[in-house]
Each structure stands twice: as structure tokens, then as C-alpha cells.
Amino acid sequence: MKLRLRTIAGTVLRPSAAARTASGTSGGPTDRTAGRTPSGGAFRRALGVTAVAASVVSALGAAALGPAAPAGAAGAGPEAYAVRGIDSYHGDHGPKEDQAFDWKAIAGSGQSFVMLKATQGTGFTDGWFARDLAGARSVGLIHTGYHYFTADQDGTAQADHFLDVLHREHFSGTAPGELPPVLDLEQCEKAGHRLQLGQVKAFLQRVRQVTGTDPIVYTRRNIVDECLGGTRELSGHPVWLARYGTTPPQPLPGGTGWDFWQYTDRASVPGTPGRVDASVFHADRAALRRLAHQG
Structure with a gap:
């Protein structure tokens, strides 16, 4: 998914050294809609977070970042984080949306997780979701599906x-290898209707009721401030925040940081026909496995 939004300066919060030991160009994102061919608070508290100063590094695609530093190493750019992944929707399958991914190559490039568009609204299902989900499972990538609200x-x-x-697709959000389902919040208004916090909460509550897990929320601070009145009610969820470039995303109101950071929509990843969105995870692989019910 991509947001066409202006960027905001932010402060990065990282796992403390003790938690790590224990746990083993700014740019605007682009809207990807159908029409265009641990709970977060508890999870971050368990990791332990501390503020660190930001530094400037080159914002390149995940496959071009070079050797990964350990989780939480010094430096605020995406290359400071070892655990990387991509997200995808039907439009990433080539100009005619007919090119399959080489999932073995994707996994071999060092990716650890993948977020796949599943649905949008009340009737759209992404035509590649089932095939991509099967592909990600076949190579052991940690995975989940997202819904464009x-x-x-x-x-x-x-x-x-x-x-x-x-x-x-036999996805529960609680089986080994599955991250919690994702709610994608990037649309402030459609057909004269503004984004309503009550409707967002209704979505999250229903998913929580059915799956027994708190959904991940994908968004950006601007969306929460400008479209949802700066609510603090999303801070209890795992969060996946978008900010393209080298400066980490600003935490949501009431939040302490981010769990996933989508830092580019121009990553060159073996196994994909074009450029894709790339993200990093805020902790190490052991923490990601725990979030995906593998530890």
C-alpha cells in the first residue's frame, strides 16, 4: 500500500540494550486502491524503548541497503534495522497485473515478512491475494493480509x-507464521463521507472479536491528526507507519514508537517484476517470530 502524503519529522524509539539481550528523501507515499489497476502498547513495553538521536543515511531499496546492522544499532535510518519485509497488491504484478512473483527469490533476498492486500471496502478482493499468500507460505515467510478501509x-x-x-484462505491471524491482520487507514474522505473514528473502532473490534488478536494498524500521524481528531485510541495496537526516506515516522498520539516502518515504495527486490514497498521491523527476528506466534 502507498500513501500520497507529505512527510513529518519524527523521533525514533528503539528497544533498549537490555531488551535486545533478553530477546536474544522524504517522499510521499501513492494511494493503492481497488480502482487503480502483540498488542502495540504491551508489545513495545515488553521490548523496552528509549529515545535516540536521528542520523542521516541513504534511503535505498531493501535489497540495496547492504549488510544489515543488528536490531536497534546506532543510527536512525532504515539500514539500522536487520529485519526487513515487503508489502504488495495486484498492481505490483507488472503493467498488466499478470506476472507472478518468484517467492523463493524474494525469501532468498533477505526478506523476513510480507504484508499482502486482501480486500477493500465491502466487496473488493485482491485477485493476487490467494496466490501470493500461498507463495509466501511455501517459502516460510512470516505473513499477513491487509484491508484497505x-x-x-x-x-x-x-x-x-x-x-x-x-x-x-485458512488465515486466522493466530497460527504460527501469521502476523495479526492489518487495517490500512489512508483515506480521509470518499464520496463526501469523512473517515469516522466510530467506524474504524467498529472494524477493529469485529476483527478482535473474531480472531482474538489486536489488528496491526497501518497509517501515518497526519491521518490520525487530520482525519481522526488526533485520537489516542489506536496506540494500543501494533503500528505500521509510513514515512518515505531516512527519518523515522512520528509516533501516533499516545504511542511510544513504531513496530513496522514503511520507508520506501521504490525497493528493488529479486523475484518481483518492478519496484515494491519495503519496511523494517523495530526489533530482532526473535521478536518478530513471537509476534507471529512462533516463539
Whole structure:
């Protein structure tokens, strides 16, 4: 998914050294809609977080970052984080949306996780979701599906559509290798309808009720401030924040940092036909495995 949004300066919060030992160009993102061909707080508290100063590094694609530093190493740019992954939707499968990914090559390039678009609104299902999910599973990539939330439709109905598609693909969000399902919040308004916090909460509550896990929320501080009144009610979820470049994303209101950081939409990753979105995880692989019910 991509957000066409202006960037905001932020402060990065990283796992403390003790937690690490224990746990073993700014740019605007682009809207990817259907029409265009641990709970977070508890999880971050368990890791332990501390503020560090930002530094400037080159913002390149995940495959071009060079040898990865250990999780939480000095430096605020994406290359300071060892655990990397991509996200994808139908439009990443070439100009005609007909090119399959080489999942063995993707896994071999050093990716640890993948987020796949599953649904949008109350009726759209991404045509590549089932095949990409099967591909990610076949090579042992930690994985999840995401739902693009539309401002003009009922939140509970959108959640039910999302959950139906996940169920069809035998995805529960709690099986080994599965990250919690993801809610993608990047649309402030559609067809004269503004994004409503009540509808967002209804979606999150239904997914939590059915799966027994708190969904990951993908968004950006601007969306929460400008579209959701600066609510602090999302800070209890794992968060996946977008900010393209070398400066980490600003935490959500009431939050302490980020769990995943989408830092580019121009990563060159073996096994994909073009450029894709790339993200880093805020801790080490052991922590990611725990979030994915593997530890």
C-alpha cells in the first residue's frame, strides 16, 4: 500500500540494550486502491524503548541497503534495522497485473515478512491475494493480509468482508507464521463521507472479536491528526507507519514508537517484476517470530 502524503519529522524509539539481550528523501507515499489497476502498547513495553538521536543515511531499496546492522544499532535510518519485509497488491504484478512473483527469490533476498492486500471496502478482493499468500507460505515467510478501509462504508461490514476472505484462505491471524491482520487507514474522505473514528473502532473490534488478536494498524500521524481528531485510541495496537526516506515516522498520539516502518515504495527486490514497498521491523527476528506466534 502507498500513501500520497507529505512527510513529518519524527523521533525514533528503539528497544533498549537490555531488551535486545533478553530477546536474544522524504517522499510521499501513492494511494493503492481497488480502482487503480502483540498488542502495540504491551508489545513495545515488553521490548523496552528509549529515545535516540536521528542520523542521516541513504534511503535505498531493501535489497540495496547492504549488510544489515543488528536490531536497534546506532543510527536512525532504515539500514539500522536487520529485519526487513515487503508489502504488495495486484498492481505490483507488472503493467498488466499478470506476472507472478518468484517467492523463493524474494525469501532468498533477505526478506523476513510480507504484508499482502486482501480486500477493500465491502466487496473488493485482491485477485493476487490467494496466490501470493500461498507463495509466501511455501517459502516460510512470516505473513499477513491487509484491508484497505474506505471512508464511505460501514466499518463492521468491511471487517466481515475482510474476515470472510481471510477465512477462505485458512488465515486466522493466530497460527504460527501469521502476523495479526492489518487495517490500512489512508483515506480521509470518499464520496463526501469523512473517515469516522466510530467506524474504524467498529472494524477493529469485529476483527478482535473474531480472531482474538489486536489488528496491526497501518497509517501515518497526519491521518490520525487530520482525519481522526488526533485520537489516542489506536496506540494500543501494533503500528505500521509510513514515512518515505531516512527519518523515522512520528509516533501516533499516545504511542511510544513504531513496530513496522514503511520507508520506501521504490525497493528493488529479486523475484518481483518492478519496484515494491519495503519496511523494517523495530526489533530482532526473535521478536518478530513471537509476534507471529512462533516463539
